[in-house]
Amino acid sequence: MKYLFWTSIFLGPTASKAQELITYPAPKAVIYSMHSDDYTVRVRKPDGTWQDLFEYKVKVDMDRVQDASMVYFDFSGSVEVSVRRNNGNVQSVRVRPAIHGITPVQNGNVINFTLTKPGKFSVEFDGDKLHNLHVFANPLETNRPDAGDSHVIYFGPGLHTPPENSNGTFKVSKGKTVYIAGGAVVRGKILCDSVENVRILGRGIVDQPSRGVEITHSKNVAVEGIIFINPKHYTIYGGASKDLTFRNIKSFSCNGWSDGIDLMSCSDVVIDDVFMRNSDDCIAIYGHRWDFYGSARNISITNSTLWADIAHPSNIGIHGNTNTVGDTIENITFKNIDILEQDEDDPEYQGCMAINAGDFNLVRNVRYENIRIDDFEEGQLLNLRIVYNKQYNTGPGRGIENIYFKDIYYAGLNQFTSHIAGLDKEHNVKGVTFENLRINGKLMLDAASANIEAGNFAGQIIFKK
Template identity: 60%
Template sequence: MKKINLLILLVLLCCMLQAQHVITYDAPGGLKYSAHNDDFTVQVREPGGDWQDLFEWKVQVDLDNVQTASMVNFDFEGEVEVRVRKNNGAVNSVQIRPLSLGIVPAVNGQVISFSLSQPTKLSLEVNGDKLHNLHLFANSILKEKPNLDDPNVIYFGPGIHQPKDQPGDVFHISSGKTVYIDGGAVVRAKLLIDRAEDVRIIGHGIIYQSERGVEIRHSTNVTVDGPVFINPSHYTIYGGQTTGLTVRNIKSFSCKGWSDGVDLMSCSNVVIDGVFMRNSDDCIAIYGHRWDFCGSARNYQIKNSTLWSDIAHPTNIGLHGYAEVGGDTIENITFTNIDILEHDEDDRDYQGCMAITCSDNNLVRNITYENIRVEDFQEGQLFNFRVVYNEKYSGAPGRGIENVLLKKIQYNGNFANPSVIKGFDGERAVKKILIDGLTINGNSVKKIADANMQVGGFVNELKVK
């Protein structure tokens, strides 16, 4: 008996020693050359182990002047060492963002190295170049994988997956299904969830150059957790009239007109957690009625995320609603622990890292922005809260904006246009705005005059602490 117990212990110990702590994924053969970017060579390893190569994907960014950047994606637990070689040009300076990560790499000639001890999404920029940078996504290892023999599991394994007999490059996902996208899988199609419930899309694979990434319509209890979305033509996550939506740990790139990140119309009870969005339109937009989606939008938590808008807003609330029947209510929305890495918008009507553009008879209320860190951006405003009539998109001005809290907001930069707070008229006003703990370039803002802010008419109870 003692010998059997000892043998079991040795087997368990052997299994523990052989457990994978770094998992890498190669690109499918059909994309190895066309989708590869040679700007960087990236390797990872457990401390003291053998270096493993990562596949450096091409990702296109910035609608203004579309450029090709790089992306790598892997899983790990414990600690991992990262080694990056810049293959073209001198390395004069290196910055890793978000700056809140506090990662200071070692640089030796063309080689840049650093270590990670927790899941991280970052941008490595050489010589200040944000258009040809390296995006590195280090995920946790997926512990609970679905049973592939379960008839309710749709498995996309390593390789390229594209519908052969369905028009429009769409995979239709019905109720009760779990879609598991392996880290080595590339799905060249939109995933459509329409009038379904209890659906999960998980895994660290790639949804590649589809019309949209995931489209969720008239559905309940949907989770999207883990994939990378490379350059869809339209929205990454398109949600309409859906309740109980969780979007977690997705990574997104877009570079075309209307290629927003997460756009939600008439959705409620939403959690967006741990995402990295680099989009050439709004990164996250929350609306009421639009197209064939009806109803108000309530109860959102957006947290622990990084937003990079090469065009338009990192966050936007309130433009679309049901103007013809009195509008919708958009309420109880919280943004916490967010890094904003870029905001570049020429049109003053569409500026604001934190934007509430209240139109279409909407009422927007009970909005909180807390622990938001905004890095230097090209062109735009820190925040923009307005009740407006937008001639291009609106049927009426909004009903009003009420109860907005900005708490512990940090901005470091020199190019922000003045923020704007403005009502429409006496009946359609902005009320009860509290700015508590705003710092600009390290300086605490204690009064409105120091906030680089323009306050228009019909604004009531604006306070700065």
């Protein structure tokens, strides 16, 4: 077994070059259970000494659960990455998202490439997306808290489990900072209930919790930098909370209802620079559900990568409150997003960009801009519908209004028809604009050319350059 080194950023004035590349050891307690033998991965500064990374095993795709791999490190400047595939010969390789323009150099079963800025990448050999290598190249930390601070809950390198009689939960009180260091693995849910001014950050891993982070009836909570591996339910579960920030988090899941970020009756939310590979919706935005009440508004999702092994990369609107006039879900923005996969058999739950308004919800003022979508296995490019889904709804949605698609780029077969449809004249879709929708490089100027079916009770649909 190879050894890794955590190059500390506190090495004094002569360590400025070492500060540019930081690798983290895996806890000894998980070396055998969490290691993937599929790849050998090394990194170095240009002309520097190669450093081995620990290759973590992550499970993906609940349809037929598979073992993929993941590595992570921090750097500034530039870094060289070397990947050896250990099982089978290499015929071809690609690194996604394609927007980064990375073309590896191949020598037999080894590939090399250079990164000049942080990012989240999928390395895929011979078209295999189920046993691929995920490379998470983080920026250097700038906000590491003091372990001795009384307001800090500090998880240093090593394996951490919740105390007895805690139901597998670490409960966080108001004003606290939870820090999970690189090289730490925390096996438990992090709960923020009726608190405010909480930060959860670091470079470490939350492994196999019931849920990753649960934020309910809270305010001003931030989650940053953490990797979540195979929660049994949601990665981040938000209910009746506001002023939330999720930045640079990474997530894998392979169970039923193991959504990525699900927000119920939450407002004023920033989701930025996240990588979500989930076996249910990657990001879902709802109104009322369970013990959470209220509308949802002012939510931005930017600079992120979404990979739905089943269900939707993004989904808005199916849950709301039919005991009142209904909730309003509004002012939602998706911008600079890469969608790498969608694989959903059931047409009721398809759509890379999906708005399914149910339960008296009114969904309005939603903008999708600069969205890049790779060819996907099964699903629809978009799905905008008023629904009355008897499995989840007690009433139909009120309406969908003012939806704007700008600079949407899809490269794929486009064999599955997208749908825009109301339910009746009182429950309709109106005001949908497509500006610069391109499929395989071709500008789409009408619904039929884009394989979009505009059904009954859907009006004011406009296509423009």
